[in-house]
Amino acid sequence: MLKRLITSREALLVGAIGLLLILISTRFSGFAAPSNLANVFNDTSPLILLAIGQMIVILTKCIDLSVAANLALTGMVVSMVNVAMPGLPIIFIVAIAIGLGALLGMFNGILVWKLQIPPIVVTLGTMTIFRGIIFLLSDGKWVNSHEMSPAFKAFPRAEILGLPVLSWIAIFAVIVFGIVMTRTTLGRAFYAAGGNPHAATYAGINVGKTQFWAFTISGALAGLTGYLWVSRFAVAYVDIASGFELDVVAACVIGGVSIMGGIGTVAGALLGALFLGIIKNALPVVDISPFWQLAISGGAIIIAVILNAQANRKKGRIILKQAEQAS
Amino acid sequence: MNTTVRSIPDRLRSPFEQRLKSWESLLLLVAIAIFVANSFASPYFLNAWNLSDATFNFTEKAMIAFAMALLIISGEIDLSVAAIIALASTAMGAAVQMGVGTPGLVFIGLSVGLLCGAFNGILVTGMGLPSIVVTIGTMSLFRGISFIVLGDQAYGGYPASFSYFGQGYVWWVISFEFVLFAIIAVIYAVLLRKANFGRAVYAIGNNPTGAMFSGIRVQRVKFILFLLTGLMSGIAAVCLTARLGSTRPSIATGWELEIVTMVVLGGVSILGGSGTIVGVVIAAFVMGLVTFGLGLLNVPGIVMSIVIGGLLIGVIALPRLWTMWRSR
Numbered sequence: 001m002l003k004r005l006i007t008s009r010e011a012l013l014v015g016a017i018g019l020l021l022i023l024i025s026t027r028f029s030g031f032a033a034p035s036n037l038a039n040v041f042n043d044t045s046p047l048i049l050l051a052i053g054q055m056i057v058i059l060t061k062c063i064d065l066s067v068a069a070n071l072a073l074t075g076m077v078v079s080m081v082n083v084a085m086p087g088l089p090i091i092f093i094v095a096i097a098i099g100l101g102a103l104l105g106m107f108n109g110i111l112v113w114k115l116q117i118p119p120i121v122v123t124l125g126t127m128t129i130f131r132g133i134i135f136l137l138s139d140g141k142w143v144n145s146h147e148m149s150p151a152f153k154a155f156p157r158a159e160i161l162g163l164p165v166l167s168w169i170a171i172f173a174v175i176v177f178g179i180v181m182t183r184t185t186l187g188r189a190f191y192a193a194g195g196n197p198h199a200a201t202y203a204g205i206n207v208g209k210t211q212f213w214a215f216t217i218s219g220a221l222a223g224l225t226g227y228l229w230v231s232r233f234a235v236a237y238v239d240i241a242s243g244f245e246l247d248v249v250a251a252c253v254i255g256g257v258s259i260m261g262g263i264g265t266v267a268g269a270l271l272g273a274l275f276l277g278i279i280k281n282a283l284p285v286v287d288i289s290p291f292w293q294l295a296i297s298g299g300a301i302i303i304a305v306i307l308n309a310q311a312n313r314k315k316g317r318i319i320l321k322q323a324e325q326a327s
Numbered sequence: 328m329n330t331t332v333r334s335i336p337d338r339l340r341s342p343f344e345q346r347l348k349s350w351e352s353l354l355l356l357v358a359i360a361i362f363v364a365n366s367f368a369s370p371y372f373l374n375a376w377n378l379s380d381a382t383f384n385f386t387e388k389a390m391i392a393f394a395m396a397l398l399i400i401s402g403e404i405d406l407s408v409a410a411i412i413a414l415a416s417t418a419m420g421a422a423v424q425m426g427v428g429t430p431g432l433v434f435i436g437l438s439v440g441l442l443c444g445a446f447n448g449i450l451v452t453g454m455g456l457p458s459i460v461v462t463i464g465t466m467s468l469f470r471g472i473s474f475i476v477l478g479d480q481a482y483g484g485y486p487a488s489f490s491y492f493g494q495g496y497v498w499w500v501i502s503f504e505f506v507l508f509a510i511i512a513v514i515y516a517v518l519l520r521k522a523n524f525g526r527a528v529y530a531i532g533n534n535p536t537g538a539m540f541s542g543i544r545v546q547r548v549k550f551i552l553f554l555l556t557g558l559m560s561g562i563a564a565v566c567l568t569a570r571l572g573s574t575r576p577s578i579a580t581g582w583e584l585e586i587v588t589m590v591v592l593g594g595v596s597i598l599g600g601s602g603t604i605v606g607v608v609i610a611a612f613v614m615g616l617v618t619f620g621l622g623l624l625n626v627p628g629i630v631m632s633i634v635i636g637g638l639l640i641g642v643i644a645l646p647r648l649w650t651m652w653r654s655r
Contacts, residue, residue, distance in 0.1 A: 063459070111640065115647045118597045120404075120459065124584050125640040132633030140627070238629065246467055249460070259460045291478045295471025301464030305456050 009256035009311070013271040020278055027286040038163060044277025045170035046071075048270055049225045050244070051251040052177050053218030055269040058252055060194045060211045061261030062112060062119035067222040068244035069130035070104045072236075074226030076134045079143040079152075079236040086149040093152065093227060101223015102216050104130065109215030113208035127245070134238045145234035156232045166228055173221070178266045190214060194261025250297045251276050254304040256311075276300070350594035354609045361613060365620035372623060379500035383570065385589070385615035386508040387563040388582060389607070392589040393515040394559040396607050397525075398552045399590055400532045402599030403458040405447060405553065408560045409582035410469035415439040415564035417473040420482025420574035429489045436568070437561040443469055444557015451553065452546040466583070473576035482574040493570025504566050508611075511559075516604040524548070532599030581632075588639040589614055597643070614638075 024031045050067050057064045078097050081088065104126070111122045145153070156166040163171075181187040192200040193210040200207055230236040255272025257264030276297060283290055365372045372378075391408050398405055418439045419432045427435065443465070450461045495503040519525035527548050530538040539545050568574055593610035595602025614635065621631050 111644065115644050115651075117640065117643050117647070121587075121591060121597050121643060122640060124587065125636040128581075128584060128632040128636035129640075132629050132636065135627070135629040136633075140629075246463060249463055250467070253460055253464075259457050289475070289478065291474040292471070294467050294474050298464050298467025298469070298471050301467065302450065302461065305460045305464065306450075306454060309454060309456050 010265065010267050010271060013255065013268070013275065017271065017275055017278065020275070020282075024278070024282045024286060028282075031282060031285055038167070040277055040281045041170070041274070042164050042167045043281060044273055045166045046225045046229055047244075047247060047251055047273040047277055048170045049173055049221050049228075050218075050248045051255070051269040051273040052173055052266055053221035054248045055252050055255070055257050055264050055266065056177075056181070056190055057119075057211075057214045057218045058194075058249075058257050058259060059190045059261055059264050060207075060214045061197070062211050062214065063123065063249070063259070064105075064108065064215060064218045065120065065123040065245045065249075066104070066108060066126040066130060067218060067248055068241040069127045069134075070101055070219055070222040071226040071229060071244070072238070072240045072242075073104065073130045073134050074101045074223040075230035075240060076138055076143070076236045076238075078227045079148060079230050080137065082149055082152045083143060083147050086152075090151055090155050094155075094224065097223045097227035098220050099223070101226060102220035105215045105217070105219015105222070106212070108219065109212035112215065113212040116208070119211075131238060138236075138238065140238060143230070143236040148231070148234060153231050153234050156228045166232060169224070169228065174266055174270050181266055186210075186213065191262055196262070247276060247297060250301045250304075253301050253308065256304075256308060258308055259305070272304075351603065351606045351609060354592070354594065354606060354613060358609055358613045358616065361616045361620065365616060365623070368620060369623040372620065375500045377619075377623075379502060379505075381615055381619035382502065382505045382508075384618050385611040386502075386504040387566050387570075388586050388589060388614075389508055389611035390511050390563050390566075391556065391559045391582075392586045392593070392607050392611065393511060393604060394552070394556040395586050396590045396593065396595050396602055396604065397515070397519060397528050398556055399587075399595050399597060400519075400599055400602050401528045401549055401552055402532045402535065403451060403549060403552070404462065404587070405444075405458065405556045406462040406583045406587075407443065407447060407466040407469055408556060408563075408586060409579045410466045410473075411440055411443040411557055411560035412564040412567060412579040412582065413473040413576055414443060414469040415561050416568045416574040416578050417476050417482070417576065419485075419564070419568055421476065423482060423485055429486050432485070432489055433492070433565055436565040437558060440557045440559070440561020440564060441554060442557070443560070444554045445550075447557065448550040448553030452550045470576065473578075477574070477576045483572065485569065485572055490569050490572060493566050493568070493572075504570075507562075507566070511562075512604060512608050519604055524551075528552070529600060532596075532601070584639075585614070585635060588635055592638055592642050 021032050030036060050071070054064055054067060074097050077100055078093050081096060082093060108119070108122050108126055111117050112119050156164060156169075158165050160168055181190065189200070189205045189210045190213075192203060192205050193207045197207045200210075229241060233240070251272040252264065252269055253259065253272070254275055255264070255268030255270070257268060257272075279296055279300075280293055283293060283296075395405060395408065415436045419436045422432055422435050447458070447462055447465055450456050450465075451458045491503060493504065497503055497506050519528065527538065527543045530541065530543055531545050531548060535545055563579075567579060571578070589610050590602070590607055591597055592613065593602065593607035595606065617634060617638075618631050621634065
């Protein structure tokens with residue numbers, strides 16, 4: 001039991017993150033201070049939220065490349081709602097964000113479930129469609145800080161017990177989805193639908209419907225993050241979080257989520273996101289140009305996917321595959 | 328996930344009927360319809376030079392789309408093509424600063440494309456990794472290297488003779504790029520339809536295990552396909568760089584989406600196993616005409632991307648909706 005815990009993917013990642021922190025501390029000792037780490041966590045919170053949603057989608061053998069566009073569209077809509085009705089309580093804004101995000105996710109899900117269109121095609125398409133809709137809604141204009149109401153901007157920064165609300169939402173999501181994925185029927189259905197779709201069907205799980213719910217959850221989390229993003233940075237425009245979907249997929253792959261479906265944990269997604277977040281925050285501190293970040297996340301994805309394949313290969317269930325490699 | 332029941336019909340349709348009802352002829356109708364609509368919508372459309380300009384909207388992307396079509400038929404995908412363009416273009420830009428001449432630049436562009444393709448190929452076929460994640464990774468990696476090299480700078484100063492590849496005309500309004508596009512299209516059509524290699528690609532896409540037992544070296548064929556896709560991206564990088572006359576790390580951003588759309592619109596099954604080059608050629612014209620027509624009507628680029636995204640989903644969704652409605 002203990003051995004399994006130590007050699008697990010999550011333990012490996014915790015070790016890697018620890019090593020990373022030590023390395024950074026040798027160049028800049030203040031980085032590992034608790035207050036700075038709290039800042040890094042807060043900065044990584046949007047990535048954590050999206051990575052949890054993406055993990056659930058990938059578990060069911062799908063992929064959601066539209067999360068960043070969903071985030072941007074929802075962010076723009078709630079900003080425009082806020083500009084039109086500055087008095088609207090934040091709770092409604094949050095509800096609109098989650099609801100709209102979930103709707104956009106459902107659109108992906110319906111196309112995958114009912115029309116059986118491959119998820120990569122669906123979400124590549126909706127990714128550009130969502131971005132285009134932002135342009136149509138906003139006419140390409142920005143919603144700037146001074147147009148947003150103070151309450152709208154203050155929400156993610158408000159501190160509870162020393163941590164901003166943004167961080168608390170990420171912590172809350174990790175706990176809730178940690179329980180959902182391990183303790184509920186729906187959570188186990190995600191694993192079953194991706195691990196072995198045929199067996200899942202015979203066990204009475206509607207695979208398509210499960211994928212639909214995965215997209216809905218991913219969309220809802222992207223929507224929520226959309227509001228948090230625009231209010232935190234106090235600006236909304238067409239290109240916010242452009243290319244962020246790659247970071248999200250990277251966080252999942254680094255966190256040990258298998259792209260073939262069925263394998264992955266909330267803790268893995270969390271650690272994968274933190275790994276990327278620490279690198280992103282450390283680069284300017286250790287005097288490396290931020291232009292390195294894209295290449296580093298690309299390299300991290302490739303290394304992680306190689307490690308994942310090595311870890312899964314040991315089981316050696318499929319005899320034929322090995323014959324294929326031998327040839 | 329997708330189990331399709333293949334039934335064998337009692338009587339085969341006549342070849343003529345088959346051709347008439349094919350995806351390609353439907354697409355051709357759409358292309359003609361868009362052409363006619365465009366010529367009514369804008370008085371500037373039916374002008375030889377304008378039409379020639381319109382071909383630049385798709386020639387470079389279509390070159391890559393041919394190789395991508397083969398790759399998708401074989402059941403793999405390469406999302407790093409646009410990033411390969413960026414890296415190849417950056418390498419050529421760096422070479423220009425060192426005073427390399429036109430032949431050297433072309434050689435560097437093509438070699439970088441081939442190397443990137445080989446890198447993808449080794450990861451996918453040599454290590455048995457899923458191509459979609461590998462190429463999402465290399466997409467960040469290749470473009471990331473461009474960003475490291477260039478940052479917010481740009482390379483320029485390409486020699487005048489180099490610009491022929493992107494701006495030259497072979498005869499009257501027929502551009503060099505268009506001729507290259509046509510030649511490459513013929514080569515790929517013959518390769519896929521007549522050569523053993525092309526038949527092997529279909530076999531792999533339909534049933535990799537069956538193909539392996541038929542004596543097809545599955546991994547080698549796939550590796551060659553990744554090489555070809557890399558090489559095509561290199562060629563496209565030469566043309567695009569020559570046409571723009573400068574290199575920025577953000578060059579060709581988002582092209583992978585348009586190229587995949589072109590392939591899927593051309594009737595290539597995203598699940599592998601079927602598709603033709605003729606279809607991709609017509610799809611290239613359709614997309615080129617749509618973007619050009621909308622451009623003449625002053626529709627902004629990002630709105631065009633809604634049309635492209637809608638096309639991508641629509642062309643797959645509509646036939647499925649149609650069969651669902653008919654089987655009711």
